[in-house]
Amino acid sequence: QVQLVESGGGSVQSGGSMKLSCAASGFTFSTHCMGWFRQAPGQGRQVVGGIDTTGRTNFISDVKGRFTISRDNAKRTVYLQMNRLDPEDTAMYYCAAEKAPCGPIALEVTMDYWGQGTQVTVSS
Numbered sequence: 022q023v024q025l026v027e028s029g030g031g032s033v034q035s036g037g038s039m040k041l042s043c044a045a046s047g048f049t050f051s052t053h054c055m056g057w058f059r060q061a062p063g064q065g066r067q068v069v070g071g072i073d074t075t076g077r078t079n080f081i082s083d084v085k086g087r088f089t090i091s092r093d094n095a096k097r098t099v100y101l102q103m104n105r106l107d108p109e110d111t112a113m114y115y116c117a118a119e120k121a122p123c124g125p126i127a128l129e130v131t132m133d134y135w136g137q138g139t140q141v142t143v144s145s
Contacts, residue, residue: 022046022047023046023047023048023134024044024045024046024047024136025043025044025045025116025117025118025134025135025136025137026043026044026136026137027041027042027043027114027115027116027136027137027138027139028041028042028043028044028139029041029042029139030114030139030140030141031140031141031142032142032143032144033106033141033142033143033144034143034144034145035106035107035108035143035144035145036105036106037106037143038102038103038104038105038106039103039106039141040100040101040102040103041057041100041101041103041114041116041139041141042098042099042100043055043057043098043099043100043101043116043136044096044097044098045097045098045099045118046097048118048134050094050097050118051074051094052074052120052121053074053118053119053120053121053133054071054072054073054074054118054119054120054121054123054127055071055072055090055092055099055116055117055118055119055127056068056069056070056071056072056116056117056118056119056127056128056129056132057069057070057071057090057099057101057114057115057116057117057127058114058115058116058117058127058129059110059112059113059114059115059141060112060113060115060138061109061111061112061113062112064112066115066129067081068081068126068127068128068129069081069084069088069101069114070084070088070090070101070127071090071123071126071127072090072091072092072099073121073123074121074123076091076092078090079125079126079127083109084103084110087103087104087105087106088101088102088103088104089101089102090102099116101114101116103141106141106143107143108143108144108145109143110141110143111141111142111143112140112141113138113139113140113141114138114139114140114141115135115136115137115138116135116136117129117132117133117134117135117136118132118133118134119131119132119133120133
């Protein structure tokens with residue numbers, strides 16, 4: 022049974038940091054690209070960034086330089102480190118997996134598996 026379980030969400034003040042984790046099971050983690058997405062209240066889900074099977078990452082411009090993505094294949098876990106958080110980063114954050122090969126950027130439509138999400142709230 023495929024599972025993606027996000028953790029690490031919560032509340033933080035503007036300018037703070039938070040690290041999300043996504044633990045995978047039920048599929049071959051090392052052969053999948055991983056993406057992070059977010060959905061703010063009243064808005065559609067948008068990509069945050071992704072990491073391919075070689076460790077190469079990509080990000081949207083809004084978070085580039087503030088967020089990093091890493092993966093630990095031995096632990097079957099992908100991480101989203103978020104620094105200099107802003108209230109506009111408040112959203113439900115989801116991780117997703119896509120069987121490689123994957124494109125240069127993470128796309129919602131190509132993801133095969135999704136987690137349930139973890140809430141991140143940034144207060145001003």
